[in-house]
Amino acid sequence: MNKIPVMEIFGPTIQGEGMVMGRKSMFVRTAGCDYKCSWCDSAFTWDGSEKEKVRMMTPMEVFQELKALGGNNFDHVTITGGNPALIGDAMKEFIELLHQSAIEVGLETQGSKWQDWFYLVNDLTISPKPPSSGMNPNLELLDDIIFKLRDFKSNFSLKIVVFDDEDFDYAKMLNNRYKESSIPFFLSVGNSNPGEDGDISGRLLDSLDWLWGKVLGGPEMNNVRPLPQLHALVWSNKRGV
């Protein structure tokens, strides 16, 4: 029996980022990642610090826990990680199970690994990691993923987290690389201190102001959409909401 390594299941809450910003959604966070980003805000999914919380669950068990938690108070599930693209057939089964109940599926992955079930995802975010992460994405592999999704006419977008000028230049490079393909392209302001307590909205809004200035500064990024993490603005750094 195929199983999914589940780190946490929570919701309903509001999706605060990217292409379906504002969408009411349940969240399923898978364990395990092939990256180790310096600023990873969910390092607990892969650094072993919470490994006793990981549960190996069948797609039906995850579905049932979502229904027990959310009842009929949702029609969208966001799958995030870690990197959910590390999971094969079990994820395909899980997405099909949700679709059978008319529940839409959003998924975010860094674009380091392809899965055929990407085609089933209603809103798919490919989020290559910029230099500040310390990672160095394989761009040929990324091309392959992006062009497959484009040719299939998938509803997907690119999203780059931007912390600094170097990240912005990286996003610019990617935007030029894929501009011809007219793929929705989002920038997300990095949260430089995801552990900070208290109201962090002022700091995050200042960062967004900076990023807007960069985008407005020249024509190369005319088409990109710089956005905040809304949930961090409203709820600061709380986890599980």
Add this chain to the structure above:
Amino acid sequence: MNKIPVMEIFGPTIQGEGMVMGRKSMFVRTAGCDYKCSWCDSAFTWDGSEKEKVRMMTPMEVFQELKALGGNNFDHVTITGGNPALIGDAMKEFIELLHQSAIEVGLETQGSKWQDWFYLVNDLTISPKPPSSGMNPNLELLDDIIFKLRDFKSNFSLKIVVFDDEDFDYAKMLNNRYKESSIPFFLSVGNSNPGEDGDISGRLLDSLDWLWGKVLGGPEMNNVRPLPQLHALVWSNKRGV
């Protein structure tokens, strides 16, 4: 010669609301409105207080002023008002002029009047006014507009500003009315004091938190997307940015 009554032209700036939130855009604000919303944040377009600023301009003149102001630092123009749907052929010509330069067009109107050029708009927001506005939209007329756009497969959305519980119930009624048609449906938090000076982000984030609570409170609004006015969060109540 057909002319457009122009109140202000500004940008490039960031579209802070609705379906293309985050999009770099130039703004053209037309003069004149068939409504008088109690909380109208652009009453200067219709209450006579700035009528000496209104310029009757040809579509080419507006286009040239946009290019003089923004150069090639934009590929999207947002037309707002007042109610830009009061304008006929001149608006059609203007939109066609922008399209000839590969510039996309967003437009917002309350849905009180149809124009055939609605079909040309790349992202069209229909924003019926809720009870707190003091207005009472004609729903048969609104049906007609919504169903025409749906049948044409226009890229459009509904957006309702919500100030209070009564507005939320109104939005719920409209959501039920159009749910079958799967139209993207946004809620926008009302800014109860658009004249307030200083940093208003705390107050606006509290209002968004309230609205998220309403949406999360039950399944009737599962599909709607409650969002802030991002520009008001980042730049407070400044005009012309």
